[in-house]
Structures are given as C-alpha cells and as structure tokens.
Amino acid sequence: MKDLLRTADLSRADVELLLQTAAEFAVDPLKASTALAHRTVAIYMTKPSTRTRLASETAVAHLGGTPIFIRGDDLQLGRGETISDTARIISGYADALIVRTYAQSDVNELGKSASIPVINALTDDDHPTQLLADWLTIREVFGKEIGGRKFTYLGDGNNMSHAWLIMGAIMGAHVVTATPEGKWAPDPAVVAQAKTIAAGTGATIEVIHDPEVGAKDASVLYTDVWMSMGDPESERQAKTRVLAPFAVDGRLMSMTAPDSIFMHCLPAHRGEEVAAEVIDGAKSVVWREALHRRTTIQALLFHLVRGDIQGNL
Ligand code: CP
Ligand code: NVA
Numbered sequence: 344m345k346d347l348l349r350t351a352d353l354s355r356a357d358v359e360l361l362l363q364t365a366a367e368f369a370v371d372p373l374k375a376s377t378a379l380a381h382r383t384v385a386i387y388m389t390k391p392s393t394r395t396r397l398a399s400e401t402a403v404a405h406l407g408g409t410p411i412f413i414r415g416d417d418l419q420l421g422r423g424e425t426i427s428d429t430a431r432i433i434s435g436y437a438d439a440l441i442v443r444t445y446a447q448s449d450v451n452e453l454g455k456s457a458s459i460p461v462i463n464a465l466t467d468d469d470h471p472t473q474l475l476a477d478w479l480t481i482r483e484v485f486g487k488e489i490g491g492r493k494f495t496y497l498g499d500g501n502n503m504s505h506a507w508l509i510m511g512a513i514m515g516a517h518v519v520t521a522t523p524e525g526k527w528a529p530d531p532a533v534v535a536q537a538k539t540i541a542a543g544t545g546a547t548i549e550v551i552h553d554p555e556v557g558a559k560d561a562s563v564l565y566t567d568v569w570m571s572m573g574d575p576e577s578e579r580q581a582k583t584r585v586l587a588p589f590a591v592d593g594r595l596m597s598m599t600a601p602d603s604i605f606m607h608c609l610p611a612h613r614g615e616e617v618a619a620e621v622i623d624g625a626k627s628v629v630w631r632e633a634l635h636r637r638t639t640i641q642a643l644l645f646h647l648v649r650g651d652i653q654g655n656l
Contacts, residue, residue, distance in 0.1 A: 344654030346454040364642035379408025385437040389415035398636035430456035474510035475639035500529035512540035521557030
C-alpha cells in the first residue's frame with residue numbers, strides 16, 4: 344500500500360504492526376533516528392491544526408528527516424494549478440506528503456497523482472491517523488483482550504464518528520455510535536462499510552440515537568466537537584440544541600463500566616460536548632492520547648516509506 348487515504352485502507356495486521364512500532368517509539372523516540380536522514384516530508388494543511396501538525400513535524404524530526412510545512416494558500420493550487428501537477432512537483436522534492444483538507448476526493452486525487460506516500464491528516468469524512476493514537480491508548484489501558492468491552496462514540500456523526508466505526512470494525516470490537524438521527528448521524532455508506540468489515544473480523548457495529556444506551560456499561564466514552572472545521576456557522580444554534588443530550592457529563596460517565604475511560608481527539612470545548620469534570624477528571628486519558636499522535640504518525644511514516652504496509656486488499 345502506497346498511501347493512507349482512509350481508515351478502511353488498513354488491515355488488522357497493518358494496525359498491529361503500527362501499534363507495535365509506535366509503542367517502541369513511545370519508549371525510545373530516537374530508535375530509528377536515521378530512517379529519514381536526508382529526506383523531507385511535506386505537510387500541507389488547509390485547515391488549522393495543533394496536534395497533528397506538531398505530531399507530524401516532531402515525528403519527522405525524530406526519524407532524522409526534515410519537515411516542510413505548507414499552509415493552505417501558500418501553494419499555486421489556490422490560483423488554479425491542478426492537484427495532479429502539484430502532486431507531481433511535491434513528489435519530486437519530498438519523500439512523503441501529509442495532507443489535511445476539506446474534500447476526501449482531493450486527498451484521493453493527490454494519492455493517485457503523487458509517486459510518494461500520501462497520508463490523510465483529516466478530511467471532512469475521515470481522520471485515520473487519530474484512530475491509530477486512540478487505539479494505542481486503548482491497547483495500553485485495556486490490553487489486547489477486548490472481548491465483552493463496548494466502545495462508544497457520542498455526539499456528531501462526523502469524520503471522527505466514521506473513523507471510530509471503521510477502526511473498531513477492523514479491530515474486531517463492539518463499537519457504538521450514539522448520535523442524533525438524520526443530518527447529524529454518520530454517513531450510511533460508512534456504516535455499511537463498517538458492517539462489511541465487521542463481518543470478517545467478528546466486530547459488532549451499533550448505530551443508535553440514545554446517549555444513555557450508548558453510555559451504559561461502556562469501557563470507552565469518546566466524543567468530539569459539535570462544530571467541525573468547515574461546518575456552516577448558520578447551523579450552530581440548531582446543531583447545539585440537537586446535540587445537547589449527547590454532552591458527556593458526570594451523569595453519563597457514571598453509567599459506564601467501573602474501569603471506563605474518557606477519550607476525545609481534541610480540541611475540546613468544556614461546557615459543550617464535554618463537562619470540565621469529565622475531561623479534567625480521573626477517567627480522562629486525553630493527554631496521553633494526544634501525545635500518542637506523534638508516536639503513531641512516526642510509526643506510520645517509518646513503515647509507509649519502507650513499503651511495509653500491506654493494506655486492506
Ligand atoms: N486531534 C487533532 O487532529 O487535533 P488538531 O486538529 O489540533 O490537529
Ligand atoms: N471533527 C473535528 C475533528 C478535529 C480534530 C473537525 O473536523 O474539526
């Protein structure tokens with residue numbers, strides 16, 4: 344596999360390899376400090392980023408390479424140069440391209456046109472690198488044996504809910520999304536794809552609309568912002584009203600399993616999708632999860648550039 348364009352591109356074996364290597368990088372970040380020596384990784388982002396940008400730049404540095412950060416409108420793309428011409432030029436200078444933008448189709452086209460690995464660092468539809476950090480965190484807390492555990496995402500049926508369903512399906516987990524019905528539910532095509540993957544891995548996929556049913560006995564409660572980057576401001580009021588019952592507060596947390604954890608990809612908005620008492624409380628693992636963005640992106644770059652990722656053939 345050349346690129347990581349969608350979470351669903353990864354096989355279970357790929358995820359296991361990446362988590363194993365990431366765990367090694369967590370212990371010794373300089374374990375492969377010359378893997379990208381004299382090489383460059385372009386990081387192109389048309390949306391803001393705190394974690395993914397820092398994780399990507401530091402990951403490249405720890406592999407001995409040089410990151411080149413390119414902000415959205417810095418490229419000639421905005422002035423009509425095509426994606427395929429851009430991909431061709433970047434491929435001549437860099438050894439990998441990490442890209443964060445709006446349309447998944449743009450990332451797909453970059454992948455098709457570039458001769459170097461292209462990594463999706465978030466689109467409107469997906470966030471594959473986040474899920475690697477999430478599952479490294481889950482693995483550290485609960486170990487490999489996850490039978491009988493329930494992994495619930497609560498809130499907006501957005502890119503994170505999609506990635507949550509797909510990665511849970513790949514990992515053979517009991518995954519749940521509890522979101523509003525209709526407009527802010529996960530894309531039915533993604534749900535169908537998660538169910539197809541689940542049929543081969545023994546995962547259980549539950550797409551529900553009741554936050555309390557989602558929280559009950561869950562080992563993980565995961566949530567994300569209600570207004571994602573690029574969401575129309577005009578929808579804020581209606582969306583906030585519909586999502587209010589899905590806010591993760593102490594009451595919902597108290598319905599979860601005794602050893603449950605709270606996860607969030609961040610950035611968080613205390614008092615909206617999560618109460619301060621939860622994200623700043625004893626069950627929250629969000630800081631560890633955020634630091635694993637670096638170790639997992641480091642592992643991904645390391646293996647993708649070497650051609651070790653087999654993909655979900
Ligand atoms: N979780 C995440 O992707 O954070 P950033 O938007 O800060 O990169
Ligand atoms: N759903 C959020 C995730 C941010 C990491 C967004 O797309 O803005």
